[in-house]
Amino acid sequence: MTLEGALIRSEGLSIRHGGREVLRDVSFAIEAGEIVTVVGPNGSGKSTLLKALIGALPPAAGRVTRRAGLRLGYVPQGLRLDPSMPMTVGRFLNLPKRVAEEGRTRALAEAGAQGLEDRPLTALSGGQFQRVLLARALLDRPELLILDEPTTGLDQPGQAAFYQRLEDVRNSLGCAVLMVSHELHVVMSASDRVLCVNGHICCEGRPEVVAQAEEYRALFGTGTGGALALYRHEHSHRHDETCELDHTHGEDT
Amino acid sequence: MLDDFLVRAVLAAVGAALAAAPLGVFVVWRRMAYFGDATAHAAVLGVALALALSVPIFAATLATALLMALTVAWLSGRGHSADLVLGVAAHGALALGLVAVSLVEGPRLDLESYLFGDILAVTKRDLAVIWGGGAVVAVLIGWRWARLVTSTVSKDLAWAAGINPKREQLTLMLALALVVAVALKVVGALLIGALLIIPAAAARPWSRTPEGMLAGTAALGVLSALGGLWGAWVFDTPAGPSVVCAAALFFSVSFLAGRRAE
Numbered sequence: 001m002t003l004e005g006a007l008i009r010s011e012g013l014s015i016r017h018g019g020r021e022v023l024r025d026v027s028f029a030i031e032a033g034e035i036v037t038v039v040g041p042n043g044s045g046k047s048t049l050l051k052a053l054i055g056a057l058p059p060a061a062g063r064v065t066r067r068a069g070l071r072l073g074y075v076p077q078g079l080r081l082d083p084s085m086p087m088t089v090g091r092f093l094n095l096p097k098r099v100a101e102e103g104r105t106r107a108l109a110e111a112g113a114q115g116l117e118d119r120p121l122t123a124l125s126g127g128q129f130q131r132v133l134l135a136r137a138l139l140d141r142p143e144l145l146i147l148d149e150p151t152t153g154l155d156q157p158g159q160a161a162f163y164q165r166l167e168d169v170r171n172s173l174g175c176a177v178l179m180v181s182h183e184l185h186v187v188m189s190a191s192d193r194v195l196c197v198n199g200h201i202c203c204e205g206r207p208e209v210v211a212q213a214e215e216y217r218a219l220f221g222t223g224t225g226g227a228l229a230l231y232r233h234e235h236s237h238r239h240d241e242t243c244e245l246d247h248t249h250g251e252d253t
Numbered sequence: 254m255l256d257d258f259l260v261r262a263v264l265a266a267v268g269a270a271l272a273a274a275p276l277g278v279f280v281v282w283r284r285m286a287y288f289g290d291a292t293a294h295a296a297v298l299g300v301a302l303a304l305a306l307s308v309p310i311f312a313a314t315l316a317t318a319l320l321m322a323l324t325v326a327w328l329s330g331r332g333h334s335a336d337l338v339l340g341v342a343a344h345g346a347l348a349l350g351l352v353a354v355s356l357v358e359g360p361r362l363d364l365e366s367y368l369f370g371d372i373l374a375v376t377k378r379d380l381a382v383i384w385g386g387g388a389v390v391a392v393l394i395g396w397r398w399a400r401l402v403t404s405t406v407s408k409d410l411a412w413a414a415g416i417n418p419k420r421e422q423l424t425l426m427l428a429l430a431l432v433v434a435v436a437l438k439v440v441g442a443l444l445i446g447a448l449l450i451i452p453a454a455a456a457r458p459w460s461r462t463p464e465g466m467l468a469g470t471a472a473l474g475v476l477s478a479l480g481g482l483w484g485a486w487v488f489d490t491p492a493g494p495s496v497v498c499a500a501a502l503f504f505s506v507s508f509l510a511g512r513r514a515e
Contacts, residue, residue, distance in 0.1 A: 056412035074413035081406060085282045086460040095406065096399040096414050120461065136410075146413070 005031055007070055007144045007176055008053060012062030015045070015052050022048045024200050025062070030144065035170065035177045037187040037207070039231060040197040046180045047077055049197060050148050053178070070144060073137030073175075075130075077148035081121050089124075089132050090117040099139050110172070111135035112165050126153045130162060138169065145170070147179040163188045187231050194231045207231045255377055259486075265375040265383050266482055266496055269439040269448065270474030272387030275394040276428050277453040277474070278467050282405050283425075286450050287336070288325060291343035293433045293445035295321035297350025300367050300437075305357040311382050311434050319430035321346055326426060347442075370441035370493030372482070379438050386435035390428050397424050402463050440493040447497045452477060455504040458511025473503050 006029035015023040023045040030036055040046045051057045053064055054074055066072075081087060093104045108114050113131035116124065124132060130150055137145055147166075151159040167190050170177050181187050187194050187207050196202040255261055280289050299314030306313070325342045329335040354364055366374070375383075394401065404411040404418035411418045436445045456469030480503075481496030488495075 051409065051412070054409065054413040055415075056409055072413060074410065076407055076409040076413075079407050079410070082282055082284065084284075084454075084457055085405065086457065086462055086466050087406070088461055091462045091464075092406070096403040096411075096416060148409075 006067065007032055008064065008066050008072075008178075010049075010053065010062065010064045013049075013052060013059050013064060014061040015048050015057055016060040017048065017057070021060070022199070023052070023197075026197075026201055027062075028195065028201065028204075030176050030178055032143065033174055033176055034193065035188060035191045036179070036193045036195060037191040037231075038178070038180045038195045038197055039183065039187060040202070044198040046197050047148055050146055050178070050180060054146065071140050071142045073140060073142030073145045075133045075137045075145070075147040075150050077150075077180075078152060079129075079133065083122060087121045088117070089113070089119050089121060092121055092132065093117075093136050093139060103139055104135075107135040107138040108132075110138055110169050127158050127162070130154065131165075134166070134169070138173070141173065142175050144176045144178065145173075147177070149180050149182045152182055191231075196231075205231070255380070258373055258375075259482075261375045261377070261380055262372045262492065263479065263482055264380055265372055265439050266478035266492070267475050268380070268383040268387050269436040270452070270478040270496075271471055272383070272390050272432050272435050273445075273448045274452065274471040274474050275391055275467060276425070276432050277449040278456075278463065278470055279394075279401065279405065279425055280429075280449045281453040281457070282463075285425075286446060287339040287343060288322070289429065289449045290446040291325055291339050291346060292318045292322045292429050293442050294343050294347040294350065296433050296437050296442045296445075297367060298346060298353055299350075299434075301350055301353035301357050304354070310437075311386075314437055315430050315434040318433040319426065322426040322429055326422065350442075366441070367437060368441045368443050369491055370437070370439050370444065372439050372492040372496075375438060383435050383439070386431050390431050390435075393424060393428050393431075397421060401425065440496060444493055444497050447500065448474070451497065451500040451504050455500065455507040458507055473500070473507075477503060 009029035011027050013023060013026040014021060026049060038046050038049065048057060052059060054072070055064070089108075090104065093099060093107070099107075104117065105114070108117065111131045111134040113128060113135050116128060116132060121129065121132070130153075134147075134150070137147075150166075151162050154162060166177065166179075167188065170190070177188075179188065189207060191207050193204060194207050195204050255264075280286060295317045296314040299317035300310055302308070302317065303310040303313035321342065325338060328338045328342075351364075363371070365371075400411070400416045401421050401424065403414060403416055404421040408418040411421070432449070433442075433445055436448055440448050452474040453466065453470045455473050456466050460466035460469055477500035478496050480499035482492055484490060484499060485492040485495040
């Protein structure tokens with residue numbers, strides 16, 4: 001991997017939260033155009049990793065470097081607007097800086113949220129809301145799109161449709177994608193790399209495209225358009241106990 | 254014109270309502286109602302300090318309110334239950350202020366005027382403080398508006414856009430301390446919290462955007478100030494509480510009409 005062209009890179013990154021080391025010694029880099037999916041059990045530090053990358057959490061050790069002037073789009077996890085705050089989709093897209101109308105319309109169309117501009121955010125369905133968040137992340141024509149469990153709360157066809165759309169967006173923009181998936185084994189089939197995180201990087205590899213496999217159909221039924229794939233955890237190093245247990249548990253289900 | 258005490262009272266009430274509006278919307282959006290109370294109650298302690306140290310009341314209340322806001326923010330950021338910290342701080346500050354005032358009592362102090370306001374005794378100098386302080390609040394929040402709104406919607410979105418939400422929170426603390434110091438003379442320490450949240454809450458059902466809600470809050474705040482003073486004049490009631498009553502009335506009407514419109 002050439003570190004020279006990396007969009008964003010973490011070196012020996014450790015994050016402490018509430019007196020506990022949530023992540024330790026995480027080193028990785030994302031190249032332009034790459035699709036990287038992060039999987040891991042609950043509480044494994046996946047979201048923490050993304051928050052450290054966007055600068056919301058200070059590293060306890062190590063560092064995060066971005067390429068100078070990197071355009072970054074971010075889709076946060078479980079954003080919930082307080083009902084006391086009035087906000088239309090159009091106004092939301094203009095935060096924190098105003099965007100020309102063509103830009104807004106284009107981003108909404110790309111994210112599959114066209115025609116929602118005048119709707120209040122609180123009146124959107126879960127799927128519409130996720131697409132609006134995606135549209136907002138696309139406004140800046142990002143070189144790196146970071147998504148934190150973007151399909152939480154969507155049903156399985158909804159998830160597959162979201163991944164499909166993300167793949168289209170990525171192909172037209174050519175941006176790199178870093179995504180946290182809440183499924184331990186199911187990832188976007190277009191992923192170049194899958195990182196399994198559990199306090200540290202447990203393993204790393206390519207997903208298997210198994211659209212015809214029984215296992216896959218059992219999980220997702222048919223008609224997901226090949227947007228999803230499975231990831232098998234291949235461990236290249238010895239594990240601490242918790243990591244092993246989590247994987248064993250995950251593979252049984 | 255400013256020689257008429259009624260004109261000064263109207264200008265003071267309108268000025269305080271306008272100063273409170275840009276902060277009030279954030280207090281409502283960020284669920285800081287109790288936080289506003291704790292900060293306002295600290296102003297009573299500021300009054301006691303001002304008397305003890307012979308410093309201007311505005312400066313002393315500004316300092317204690319700011320100190321209180323920072324302390325409470327720091328404590329709730331340390332994993333303590335925010336509700337508990339605020340409950341202790343709000344009532345503790347009030348009690349401490351009342352005790353402190355009784356201790357420094359040199360010249361007979363009219364405590365009630367600091368608890369409930371004394372708008373009919375507003376001087377030209379008070380007016381300058383109210384409008385000057387209000388202008389600073391308006392400029393401060395206007396300057397940071399987009400960053401503040403983004404941080405309020407989501408801290409993570411703010412970070413990703415290169416905004417530090419912690420710094421924006423400090424902006425709000427500073428503005429809150431200013432509003433407390435400005436509005437003390439108008440509605441008093443006990444009712445500043447009401448002046449902050451009630452007009453904003455009343456404006457919510459009719460707003461589609463944050464900016465629309467700000468405009469509605471300012472308009473309802475001014476109407477409450479005028480209506481309250483009119484009521485105080487006609488029914489011979491205390492001015493500060495009358496202003497808050499008017500605001501509460503607007504809120505009730507707005508809430509009921511808003512429910513019907515849904």
